[in-house]
Amino acid sequence: MKRSPVRGLLEITDLRDESDEAVYSTGRDCQNHLNEGGIDVIGRAREKMKSGSTMRSEQPNRHVLVVDDNKTIQDDFLKILQPQVEPDGMSLTRSSLFGESSNPSRLDPFQVDCVDQGGAGLALARRAREEGFPYAVVFVDMRMPPGWDGLETIERLWEVDAELQVVVCTAFSDRPWEEIAKRIGQSDKLLILQKPFNSIEVLQLATALCRKWDLAHEAAGQLDELNRQVEERTAELLGANERLTQTNADLLRTVADLEVAQAETLRKNDALERLASRDPLTGCFNRRAFYAQFEEAFAESREHNTELCCLMVDIDHFKRVNDQFGHGVGDQAIQAVSGCLSAGLRLMDTIGRYGGEEFCLMLPRTKRTEAADLGERLRIRVETEAGVRVRAASGLAITVSCGISSTALGARTPFELIDQADKALYAAKESGRNCVMALEPIIAWTNAPDQFEPQVRRITPRVSSPPMFR
Numbered sequence: 001m002k003r004s005p006v007r008g009l010l011e012i013t014d015l016r017d018e019s020d021e022a023v024y025s026t027g028r029d030c031q032n033h034l035n036e037g038g039i040d041v042i043g044r045a046r047e048k049m050k051s052g053s054t055m056r057s058e059q060p061n062r063h064v065l066v067v068d069d070n071k072t073i074q075d076d077f078l079k080i081l082q083p084q085v086e087p088d089g090m091s092l093t094r095s096s097l098f099g100e101s102s103n104p105s106r107l108d109p110f111q112v113d114c115v116d117q118g119g120a121g122l123a124l125a126r127r128a129r130e131e132g133f134p135y136a137v138v139f140v141d142m143r144m145p146p147g148w149d150g151l152e153t154i155e156r157l158w159e160v161d162a163e164l165q166v167v168v169c170t171a172f173s174d175r176p177w178e179e180i181a182k183r184i185g186q187s188d189k190l191l192i193l194q195k196p197f198n199s200i201e202v203l204q205l206a207t208a209l210c211r212k213w214d215l216a217h218e219a220a221g222q223l224d225e226l227n228r229q230v231e232e233r234t235a236e237l238l239g240a241n242e243r244l245t246q247t248n249a250d251l252l253r254t255v256a257d258l259e260v261a262q263a264e265t266l267r268k269n270d271a272l273e274r275l276a277s278r279d280p281l282t283g284c285f286n287r288r289a290f291y292a293q294f295e296e297a298f299a300e301s302r303e304h305n306t307e308l309c310c311l312m313v314d315i316d317h318f319k320r321v322n323d324q325f326g327h328g329v330g331d332q333a334i335q336a337v338s339g340c341l342s343a344g345l346r347l348m349d350t351i352g353r354y355g356g357e358e359f360c361l362m363l364p365r366t367k368r369t370e371a372a373d374l375g376e377r378l379r380i381r382v383e384t385e386a387g388v389r390v391r392a393a394s395g396l397a398i399t400v401s402c403g404i405s406s407t408a409l410g411a412r413t414p415f416e417l418i419d420q421a422d423k424a425l426y427a428a429k430e431s432g433r434n435c436v437m438a439l440e441p442i443i444a445w446t447n448a449p450d451q452f453e454p455q456v457r458r459i460t461p462r463v464s465s466p467p468m469f470r
């Protein structure tokens, strides 16, 4: 037996059977096959995994790589890390009698591969990583001519497997630690094993570093699991957020649709209100809507003690217009008068179509004299403009008669005020039409000075040339 360069190895090998040659076959086969151009070392390891004799994913990683150009040292590593005991006679007897295994499995056996060059070690490490059976620990010799030295081998190994725990096997004559550290930096995955080394040191290093790899792997796995959970939860939250955003957008759209619908409803309500309150021919308030406003104005006049005047307007001889020109022209005449009256009103005044050719005007906060002036201006405007507006009947003369009343005359109800204006209008008709008549108070009874009798007064001056249909 050759003396091993590994201190203490003889004591271990002495404990074994002389047929140690068979024990080292794994590493030697590996080396031989590598020398023949490469073998399926990893595949062999996988076969062992299948047989349950080596690492599974949940089992400790005891996969060790030895890179050393010295065959004797490779053998020493195999003897230390893969010691095997042949079944003795007693074991075989127990096996046959009690059915116990004749080759009891070792506790955490190492799976060792040996190569003599850095390049071959790199190829093994890369493939082991790809196959999902990475090495936990690699023992690297410092000097391995003619190939890469130990440092270059380590650098390249870490390029393909950064988790590798590395033990540099070096003699004092090799590079000093400072140079090693300067070359590959300080790393907690790198240890120095000084040659000549003790077999116990090798065993302890392999055991401790495999355990360290396991712990690091476990921690990384837990970290991966945590990251996975975080990603899963983040994805759930993003999904929930997306759904909320979508729901919010839907709600905003719904609100916008409702606002549009509400605006449309308001518009339709306005249109309906207008239809319900307006006279379709002239656009003036109809009698019902006008009277409602007149009641309000009357109440306000009483409450604030302001004067409210009422102006009744009737188109003169309207029946003749209808008879001579037809109802189409009659309608145009009504529209023309309505246009003249509306154009001459103030903002606070209101006009309603009270009957067929009759209009009622409400003049709030207006004195009788102001109402008289306004009534006369409106009469003149109709006289000069209305006929011109009726394009269907050229030269048509249209005039109106007007009657004015005021709350100052003591009307007790809106209807009474309108009735008074109607009386004044009747007087205007009686007075020859195309004129304005206003109701004026005169004291009637001398024994009752607070009582007075209304009297109609003509506002419009007498004229000499009556228009066509007066």
Ligand SMILES: [Mg+2]
Pocket (backbone or CB within 6 Å): 068, 069, 070, 141, 142, 143, 144, 145
């Ligand atoms: Mg060497």
